[in-house]
Amino acid sequence: MSTSDVSESNPTSNATSQRSSPETPSARSLQVNVSKVLNVQTTREEGAWVTFTVDFCGTTSPPSEVLTPCDEKSLNFVFSFNVTTNLPEDVERAVNSSITITATEHMKEKKKKGEVAIPLGSISIDPLPLFLGKSTIQNMYQLSHPSHLNFPKPIEFDVAITIPHPLLTRQQAQDLNILTCTVSGISRLPHSLISSGQDASYTLRLGEAGTTFDMEFSDGIVHISEEAPSSYDVDGGDTTTKLVADNSQVFFRGGNYKRFCLPPNRQQELIDFISRHRSCDALLSRVIITPTKSRSRVEDDTPSHRSVAHVQMTRLLYPGVVHVALGYYLRTFKADNTDVNATDGSGSAEDNRKLRNKPKTPSISEHHSEPHAFEDAGTFIVLEFELTRPLVEKRTIEVIAQRVASLVPPRDTQPSPFITAQEAVNAFKQRVSSIANELIRQYRATQQQLGSVSSNEVKQQILKYLNETGKYDSFKEELKQTVIRIVREKFANSINLENSQAREELISKLYVYLTREMHETLNSQFAFHQQSHAQPTAIPKKNLCQFAAECEALKQLDKAQTIWNECVQRFPQDVMCWTDYASFACRVGDLSKAEECARQAISIDQQHSPALTLLGLTSIIHGLHQEGLDLLEAATSYSQNSATIWAIRYVATKHVDPDNVTAQLYLDTAMKHHTPSSKHYSPPLLHAADYLLGIGMSIFAQASLAEHIVLEGRSIDSRLIEARLVLESDKPDPEEAKSILDACLSQNFQDPEIWIQLGHACFSTNIGLSKLVNIDGLPKEQARSHYEHALQLPGDSSGEHTVRLRLGEIYLSENDFAEAKDIYLRTCTQSASSTAWLGLGIACYRLGELSDAEEALAEANVYDPHNPVTWAYLCLICLRTARGVEAEQCYKFATKEGLADSVGTYLCFCHPKMQSLCKLLMSHLGICTGHKNTNTQLEMKELGIEPALVA
Secondary structure (H helix, E strand, O other), X not given: XXXXXXXXXXXXXXXXXXXXXXXXXXXXXXXXXEEEEEEEOOOOOOOEEEEEEEEEOOEEOOOOOOEOOEEEEEEEEEEEEEEOOOOHHHHHHHHOOOEEEEEEEEEEOOOOOOEEEEEEEEXXXXXXXXXXXXXXXXXXXXXXXXXXXXXXXXXXXXXXXEOOXXXXXXXXXXXXXXXXXXXXXXXXXXXXXXXXXXXXXXXXXXXXXXXXXXXXXXXXXXXXXXXXXXXEOOOXXXXXXXXXXXXXXXXXXXXXXXXXXXXXXXXXXXXXXXXXXXXXXXEEEEEEEEEOOOOOEEEOXXXXXXXXEEEXXXXXXXXXXXXXXXEEEOEEOOHHHHHHHHOOOOOOHHHHHHHHHOOOOXXXXXXXXXXXXXXXXXXXXXXXXXXXXXXXXXXXXXXXXXXXXXXXXXXXXXXXXXXXXXXXXXXXXXXXHHHHHHHXXXXXXHHHHHOOOOHHHHHHHHHHHHHHHOXXXXXHHHXXXXXXXXXXXXXXOOOOOOOHHHHHHHHHHHHHHXXXXXXXXXXXXXXXXXXXXXXXXXXXXHHHHHHHHHHHHOOOHHHHHHHHHHHHHHOOOOHHHHHHHHHHHHHOOOHHHHHHHHHXXXXXXXXXXXXXXXXXHHHHHOOOHHHHHHHHHHHHHHOOOOHHHHHHHHHHHHHHOOOOOOHHHHHHHHHHHOOOOOXXXXXXXXXXXXXXXXXXXXXXXXXXXXXXXXXXXXXXXXXXXXXXXXXXXXXXXXXXHHHHHHHHHOOOOOOHHHHHHHHHHHHXXXXXXXXXXXXXXXXXXXXXXXXXXXXXXXXXXXXHHHHHHHHHHHHHHOOOHHHHHHHHHHHHHHOOOHHHHHHHHHHHHHOOOHHHHHHHHHHHHHHOOOOHHHHHHHHHHXXXXXXXXXXXXXXXXXXXXXXXXXXXXXXXXXXOOHHHHHHHHXXXXXXXXXXXXXXXHHHHHHOOOOHHHHO
């Protein structure tokens, strides 16, 4: 064999290897050193001795020195193998060979000439670590004895295997990839095959002969073990749970593993093969061995039994995967199924004719009467594939971060010089103000203590107090620190201390500047008529987001847009504000605005997974597929335990490339991190669909729903998602949504989520109450009944707040003000907002409870001082309570905030004649000229307002 050549015949004379360059083939040697043997024993008590040899790559060492029975024997057995690794084929032959130590017992018999040799067993050592960079393998190895030898203790060898120089060059180590396929187990064979009493041999073939992926394990035998059954953990295949074996196993005499040495071109061929075929057949054949008269055994060419499993190889293409264990159940193989595929139209007509005329191999049913023996027995095979490095490299976090930064540059976290200088000046002003206030307090205390004395005496006492207590020096130190900051930030470009004149100029400028700032601070601090610095009530970010969501739910999209703009202006560094704003923009169909907001969020936090996910999806919609997939990869890298984001990445990858082999990895990872729950939308794909609907990505939500239905079928949750998709599509169909939801009610009548969605369908999502009150009252009545029933059912629902607000609007439109007051009051108690307080104020006003109405409207004004409807109703209350001046002021605020634009949308819910009342108010308050006609006076009396009050 060309891969190795034996050295000198004397085993002890080759301990030193050649000293040539490690890059030359002659320098690649492998040295085996056996230093000690334990428990040396023989089958005969006298006249027998033991020797051993070492084999590697077809080369056998000379026998060792004679070993006689003893407990421990020290020796110095050294043998070197010269290994040739010039070509990938040489490396493949070497890694498929094992270093075998074979022990043999020798003895002389009187009646026979020569010696009698009896094999005592062998040791097999895998040399692969030496090809992967390891320089030494050292361990105590036990001899595997034949079953008929009953030694009290196994013979043990102390073996050290070393290589003076690496077996592969640096270039080979970088280029070559070694794939190891191991048959970990074939178990649960049909009982009829094991107990038949016939000698049989098993052969396992993976792939097809002549293809890129082709390997065969031959000469397999069935071994019956008396030990407890073992189990196998698998990553994929027919099952992801443990496979439990029985006491039968198939072992192959030629070894249970095969290796491929893959140079770059062959590795690419394997990648292309797996991408194209996705799977290969694992065919297990059983051949009966027939003994002959000459005591030799002959194998029948025709297999008596054959079974097959379709092994999915795509996991080897998952990024970063170097090891995978696959478990498959074997099924009966019928040759008829493969003959059809043999003539697929490829090749010449002559070749196809030969294939058709070729005699068919008898199928399983022609050999025995159990056509489903393997299925009934649950026979399975476990295959392990291991690579020295991944076929597809996985990008590191650093590379992903660089990619994200190249797509969305992070914000500059360093403050600008102007902001830093302004902060230094503000700190100086604050310090001057605090010292001045301290001096004023001390002046007043001293004046009160001394009584009626002159101001000069009070001043002298204060100076004495400051010097005695040390506060004077303390004040100077406090000012000194702020002055240093001003010099460093404000005068950084003008500092030039090369001569005394420059220093004097700097001190003069600094003195003038500090004096001016000090006077300005003192004048503003102690001015007699200074303006009030009271700021309007600052609404927390949480409430702003809630108000925007309420306006969106009530279809007041312009107002929701205004609130989101205010939110990001007030909290420009809050990543969730920008992300939520981007989601809102997606829901209203403004993808360009959504992309802008998502980029702002990522510039603040480069690892914010929701923003990365949203921007990735918008990029895919815009046709930037690779950019979108890169952003989704970053999202899953930073949120590795999020089943939802992994499921979204799976859906997006399938959307871009339905044949992408790595997509399944993302779904498997989502399933792995999924935590079952009793809530709605628990499965990963359904939860992803719910999440995608929440951020306005209906295209991907529909795809996620379709994938879930294919995998798990329809359910109540899937139908709920389907109904929501119908309602939130570009052309909503409430009737179709109601038919879907009616089917859900037939399965669970007490689910509040179903009733809420039914209410939304009747509420007419894209129409709103502004039109709903002008059409037939049936949809409105149905929405009311559905919402009321949903609130009565036990359990919490995520949309309960929206249901209360919509139900309150329905009550107001039906003039059921008592019910409206009750529902809005409960809403304010649970989650107060400007919308809830406004609805409560309107209900109280229509019930004549003006005091309660004014308090509720005042609360609404605190949350949202820019709502013209609130000011309009405050104006009405002031008119009814004879406060004309306040009514005029409220009306001016109402018109300033756009009352005329709001009359036709919101106020019409509360009274159908509010628009004419608006014109009446404009006329009587002098905003515009007009004549008070009889109709407007009647309208005012109907509202409880005396016309004389506005005269």
